[in-house]
Amino acid sequence: DQSVCAPLPVLGGDVTVPLVTGGEVAYAALDYAASAPALQRVWDDVAAYAPYYGSVHRGAGYLSQLSTELFENARAAVAEFLGCRDGDQVVFTRSTTDSLNLLAAVLPAGCQVFVFETEHHASLLPWRNARVTYLDAPRTPDEAVTTLERALADRDPYGPALVCVTGASNVTGELWPVRELAAAAHAHGARIVLDAAQLAPHHPVSVRDLDVDWVAFSGHKLYAPFGSGVLAGRADWLREAEPYLAGGGASRKVTRRADGGVDVEWHDSAARHEAGSPNVIGAYAIASACKALTEAGFDALVAREQYLIGKVRAGLAEVPEVKVLSLFGDDAPRVGVLSFVVEGWNSSHFAAALSAEYGIGVRDGLFCAHPLVRTLLGSDPQTQGECGAPEAAPGEKSLNAIRVSFGAGTPDEHVVRFVHAVR
Ligand code: PMP
Numbered sequence: 001d002q003s004v005c006a007p008l009p010v011l012g013g014d015v016t017v018p019l020v021t022g023g024e025v026a027y028a029a030l031d032y033a034a035s036a037p038a039l040q041r042v043w044d045d046v047a048a049y050a051p052y053y054g055s056v057h058r059g060a061g062y063l064s065q066l067s068t069e070l071f072e073n074a075r076a077a078v079a080e081f082l083g084c085r086d087g088d089q090v091v092f093t094r095s096t097t098d099s100l101n102l103l104a105a106v107l108p109a110g111c112q113v114f115v116f117e118t119e120h121h122a123s124l125l126p127w128r129n130a131r132v133t134y135l136d137a138p139r140t141p142d143e144a145v146t147t148l149e150r151a152l153a154d155r156d157p158y159g160p161a162l163v164c165v166t167g168a169s170n171v172t173g174e175l176w177p178v179r180e181l182a183a184a185a186h187a188h189g190a191r192i193v194l195d196a197a198q199l200a201p202h203h204p205v206s207v208r209d210l211d212v213d214w215v216a217f218s219g220h221k222l223y224a225p226f227g228s229g230v231l232a233g234r235a236d237w238l239r240e241a242e243p244y245l246a247g248g249g250a251s252r253k254v255t256r257r258a259d260g261g262v263d264v265e266w267h268d269s270a271a272r273h274e275a276g277s278p279n280v281i282g283a284y285a286i287a288s289a290c291k292a293l294t295e296a297g298f299d300a301l302v303a304r305e306q307y308l309i310g311k312v313r314a315g316l317a318e319v320p321e322v323k324v325l326s327l328f329g330d331d332a333p334r335v336g337v338l339s340f341v342v343e344g345w346n347s348s349h350f351a352a353a354l355s356a357e358y359g360i361g362v363r364d365g366l367f368c369a370h371p372l373v374r375t376l377l378g379s380d381p382q383t384q385g386e387c388g389a390p391e392a393a394p395g396e397k398s399l400n401a402i403r404v405s406f407g408a409g410t411p412d413e414h415v416v417r418f419v420h421a422v423r
Contacts, residue, residue: 004307005300008292010037010223010409017359025359028414032221033170033337033405034363036201038285039223045288046225046281056280057249057271071280074287075270081290082215082232083206089239090232091270092283096197097122099216099231100164102273103193104130106241111160114151114190116144118327118372123164123195137375140328141177145184152188161190167199171369171376171403173309173337174328175199182211191234197221201407202305202335204298207233219282223408224289228282231273239268247275293408301408305336308406308415312338315419321345322422325376325401337405339367341377342422347400354402358421360414363403373401 016024029037049070054063056071075090084090093099104126107113113127116135124134133151138144148163155161163185168175178194185192191213196205200217207215214233220226243250243266250272253265266272293301316322321343326332342350351364366373379399404418 004304005296007304007411008223008296008408009040011040011043012037013040013409013411017355019359020356026413028358028360028417030404030406030410030414030418031361031363032201032407032410033173033198033367033403035220035226036223036407037409038225039289039292039409041292042224042285042288046285049284050281053280056278058277067280071278071283074280074283077287077290078230078232078283081287081294082230083208084232085208087235088207088233089235089270090230091238091273092278092286093216093229093231093273094227094279095122095220095229096195096216096218097126097229099229100193100195101126102231102244103162103214103216103237105244106237106273107162108160108237108240111162112155112190113162113164114148114155115164116147118169118375119164119166119369120170120195120197121368121370122197123166124369124371127162127164137327137372141175141180141332145177145180148181149184149188152184152190155188155190157189161185161188163190163192164195165192166195166197167205168202168335168337169327169369169372170198170337171339171367171372171401172326172328172332173198173334173405174326174332175203175334178210178212186211193233198335198337201293203302219286219289222286222289223292224285225282228279228286230286235268238270238273242266243275244273245275249278250275296408305407308410308412309334309336309338311412311415312404312406312419315415316340316422319423325373327372327376336407336410337403339373339376339401339403341398341401347398347402351402354418354421358417360418360421362418363405365400367401367403377401 015027017027018024054067056068078090111130113130113132118137135147138147165181167178182192193214194212196215196217201222216231219228251264252267255263323341325339347364351362354360
């Protein structure tokens with residue numbers, strides 16, 4: 001235990017919350033998979049820069065020039081963090097959801113999309129205007145690869161195709177075989193986008209090493225504040241499509257035509273899809289978080305997280321009523337995200353009790369991955385369980401689950417308290 005590094009300082013680490021049993025306790029944020037607390041270092045970086053910001057790509061003043069430089073440096077820092085290839089673009093977006101919707105908006109005509117039903121809704125739903133093939137939940141990583149290969153072998157071999165896959169599940173925390181899926185996609189002439197919302201905060205993600213075409217992630221899960229995200233990868237589809245948002249910043253030249261209409265030349269760079277005044281502080285914060293994680297070192301962060309997962313797993317294993325959810329088996333490698341149900345308990349009440357009686361913040365529901373959670377719980381696909389919806393009646397199968405998740409800022413005490421509370 002001594003060899004494991006200390007948690008990184010995060011915002012909110014000293015917040016206390018009232019308990020129904022009386023008194024107060026330090027808040028234990030165990031919902032990193034929804035939004036991780038920002039690193040203190042990121043907050044300090046933003047605070048140091050904030051008094052000096054000006055408009056980017058627009059102003060002639062000194063602070064505008066400074067902001068433009070910092071915004072573009074942030075882009076370069078993210079490209080480095082993600083191991084981008086020459087010619088790749090880094091587009092700043094609002095979130096992973098925004099990034100994947102952007103990619104869906106630039107798909108070439110006739111593109112076929114392949115996506116597992118197990119994806120988060122942000123990866124599952126943006127493709128609904130394309131020709132989508134939904135793949136059944138695999139029960140092993142190998143089965144994921146063979147399922148994809150089989151589907152791709154049946155596809156129209158001449159048209160463009162895209163595979164969308166998560167790096168780590170937001171429900172089970174399990175790691176997906178991204179490199180193998182990318183190889184399968186490319187072998188069949190398809191491209192692949194990696195939803196790294198849950199992977200990037202926990203593991204190094206290299207576009208080059210994984211050989212994926214795009215990667216998407218959110219700042220607020222990567223220890224930066226809300227409101228910014230990234231889509232990084234191949235420039236061609238991005239450059240060939242109409243801008244995601246039309247407006248200033250995306251356009252290089254706008255002219256009135258003789259017939260009274262308007263002609264537009266759009267930028268070829270990432271600016272094409274960043275119309276309007278960008279979220280420069282958000283981009284700056286993401287870059288700061290990327291640097292902070294790199295400096296802390298993923299080896300140390302992974303070691304600490306595995307140590308915490310070990311404590312949680314061992315603690316939950318002692319409670320016979322607890323059933324941990326997994327697609328690939330109990331021993332499958334995972335990040336610090338675990339969902340479970342407790343026999344005889346309503347998951348929503350259980351999560352509420354963790355908060356009210358122990359000051360522990362977890363999440364209950366279907367985690368915006370309804371098909372996956374229903375598969376894991378073995379519920380009828382037509383059941384009405386929704387995110388945060390009322391639970392099954394006593395004696396019936398659980399419709400919702402409880403999710404605990406943690407990361408670089410989690411002290412031992414939070415997971416110890418969690419295990420104690422569940423017991
Ligand atoms: N993908 C995964 C795997 C996620 O866990 C989430 C967030 N729960 C998203 C996408 C969407 O991220 P955001 O809400 O930041 O757009």
